[in-house]
Each structure stands twice: as C-alpha cells, then as structure tokens.
Amino acid sequence: MRRFKLMSIALVAVFAVHLAHAAPEKSALPVHINQADQKQLIALKGIGKKRAQAIIVYRQGHGKFHAMQDLLAVPGMTQKLLDKIEKQNGSRAIFD
Numbered sequence: 001m002r003r004f005k006l007m008s009i010a011l012v013a014v015f016a017v018h019l020a021h022a023a024p025e026k027s028a029l030p031v032h033i034n035q036a037d038q039k040q041l042i043a044l045k046g047i048g049k050k051r052a053q054a055i056i057v058y059r060q061g062h063g064k065f066h067a068m069q070d071l072l073a074v075p076g077m078t079q080k081l082l083d084k085i086e087k088q089n090g091s092r093a094i095f096d
Contacts, residue, residue, distance in 0.1 A: 030094045033071075034064045045088035051076065065095050 031040050033055070041052035051074075058074045059065065068086055071077050085093075 028092070030092050031089075032094045032096065034059065034095060044085065044093060046081065046085040067095055068093060070095075 029043070031044050033041075038049065038052045038056060041047050041055055042049060047055070054074050054076055055071065062073070065071060068082065071082055071085075072079065
C-alpha cells in the first residue's frame, strides 16, 4: 500500500512538472493586424509583447498595413523573422 502511494505521488509530481513547463497554446483564430490590440497580436506565433507593441506604434504613426511584407517597415522586423512568422501562422494574419 505504501509503495502504491509513493508511486502515485511520484506520477502526479512528474505530470505537474510537465504541465508547468508546457507553453501555452496560441489561438488558431485569425488576427486582424490593422485592428488588433497587443494581446491579439501576441496570439500569433513569433510575436511577443515588444514586437506587438512595435507593430501598434508603427501602425498608429503610419497607417494601415496592406500585406505581410509591409511589416518589414516596423523597427526590429527582419525578412527572416517575417518568413518565420508567416510559416508558423499560415493565413491567420489578415490585412483588411
């Protein structure tokens, strides 16, 4: 009985550690780049808080984006990073 209890505790501990380190799943919903707030932009894989804020600041100062390539004008955005974001998100980024 004691052995069963110890094994159960060990199993629960292993799963707890696994869940604690699991990355939160990003949403699969479309993101309207020209309307999205920081939280919505962060839902795109490859975009964190700093990059989302940079997109918002640039959008406010320069107007709407019309295509994914327009994001290259955002400070800190590179072609390599943009390609990665496109690959990870497919057609989730919408520019209407």
